[in-house]
Amino acid sequence: MTTYIIRRLIMMIPILFGISVISFAIMYAAPGKPTVMDLDPDISVEAREAQMERLGLNDPPHIQYINWMSNVVKGDFGTSFTKKQPVRDMIADRLPNTLILMIFSTILAVIIAIPFGVLSATKQYSKLDYGVTITSFLGLATPNFWLGLMLIMLFSVQLGWTPVGGVSTLGGEFNLLDRLHHLILPAIVLATADMAGLTRYTRSSMLEVINQDYIRTARAKGFREKTVIYKHGLRNALIPIITIFGLMLPTFIGGSVIVEQLFSWPGIGHLFISATFERDYPVIMAITMFGAVLTVIGNLIADILYAVLDPRIEY
Amino acid sequence: MSTLLEVKNLKTHFFSKNKVFPVVDGLDFNVKKGETLAIVGESGSGKSITSLSIMGLVPKPGGKTVAGEIIFDGTDLLSLSENEMYKVRGNDIAMIFQEPMTSLNPVLTIGEQITEVLIYHKKISKKEARQRAVDLLKIVGFARAEEILDDYPHRLSGGMRQRVMIAMAMSCDPKLLIADEPTTALDVTVQAQILELMKDLSHKFDSSIILITHDLGVVAELADRVLVMYAGQVVEESEIVQLFDNPLHPYTQGLLGSVPKINEEQERLSSIGGNVPSPDNFPKGCRFSTRCPHVMEKCIENQPDLIEVYPGRKSRCFLHEEGDS
């Protein structure tokens, strides 16, 4: 198992390298130049040229990439063009906010999706099943930004129950309730699509399991339906779900870009949007690579959990 | 011998939008204490649904036991609540299935799967249950029982898994064991071993057995009495030797071939022309009339009753009413 994990970690290096090349190329090919946003429109051509030279933007693309990469290998993600701060510090500042949002919405998605998926499967074709199915399709079909806007309109603007945005009340001391109060709407919005998907996966995985022979055996042993479903059924049904879950990990980052923007949530996604508008190359690349690492790690976690949960799989 | 199980007029039907499938349709039989009753019949005759009806595990939705009584040890199982049935299943009545490869839970160890029944029904400690599981595994033929305990099912062969299923079924010392084609999925040599084991155990545990099978060789080997099922009904009931010597019902005669003798190696059900009618399309009269070589006019219109032709021997055919079986 340990050797398997080490082998997988080593395999990540070429994958991440490939992702970095492609991302760099796409970013470079996108229209717009970093300095346009940065500088005063009245600035002289010479000053702008000097700026470009200083940031290395006049070098050919492959030289720029090599320069960037050789710093990254040393753990240096460069300095933001616009904020003049080390990118690493900027990300480190915002990461906790994103993680809190991700973890909270993941927990929300799981505690709602799994029980409803199981109920929907065990009561197949019941009113509850239809209700859950319709709701989850709506959840899948609803765009995040629209749902977010609607919730803000309803709960923040009309009813005034929740704040419009931010992580906490400005100027206040740390207060857990205040934090949760700010967290709840963005977490719900971020969780919706995954919750819906997860409910569908749980339902179909559970449906497959409850028709298996060993479920009939468990019933023939005299176990209550709860034991049959949760001890004998769910443990088997969770195996594929957990895999999907690992693969879903990076989608939280994707979702957080929209949700953080909508709720002025100072996290990675928020930073990514502003960096993109400003063509702040070092920040864009660093966040892209962060997402890539999360993706490959998510894959690895899924495979490891698969082996842990399913005794038939051995490495 | 006293009666352990008495099934009276059992009807288990399946329902679809506008059709009724009388899969088990008025079954009468009983099982005495300590005896082995075989149920034979072609595929689709309702053997498995009969056993699931006794267990109260008719597939839902769609299936339902709509009439009858299943009197087990003095109580009608059909009158019990689901809560009361939980105490009967796996404890007083245990069941083993045709598919040893898939009947064990792949993510639980053998030990967990045996001990969980014991802990649940017998309220004993984990440690005691483990010891009992080791004993049981030794009884069913595992020399190194302690090691098997922590293995997962995928490490065992089909025959070994069926042994585990048997150990699990016998763990609570059931009064009745229902074995639904326990050897069909196994190699011939393994089949013989499993049958030997079941024969052994039925003596050791003094349980009654309902043995469901296609295989008349198995019947001859293990059973005391035989119930022949056709299209959801009993068509013949008999002691084992007499059945092979002198089958009464035309269907049984067909099954055994033209010259049925117990000492001749008559292993498989001989093929009868035609197919078992589908449950939504049973003939109006005798259900065997579409395939019976002796079919008469009244067989088309009227259903024969199951009548006692000789003491302890029943058959469902008009030929006996005329006294010329």
Ligand SMILES: Nc1ncnc2c1ncn2[C@@H]1O[C@H](COP(=O)(O)OP(=O)(O)OP(=O)(O)O)[C@@H](O)[C@H]1O
């Ligand atoms: N879940 C179900 N829904 C609808 N019909 C069913 C269901 N299960 C069984 N049946 C029908 O009931 C009839 C009897 O099935 P059963 O499984 O009892 O047959 P069997 O005698 O055990 O056959 P085999 O020897 O193949 O196991 C078949 O016609 C089958 O199509």
Ligand code: SF4
């Ligand atoms: S009743 Fe008629 S059709 Fe049915 S088995 Fe007897 S002879 Fe054949």
Ligand SMILES: [Mg+2]
């Ligand atoms: Mg069957």
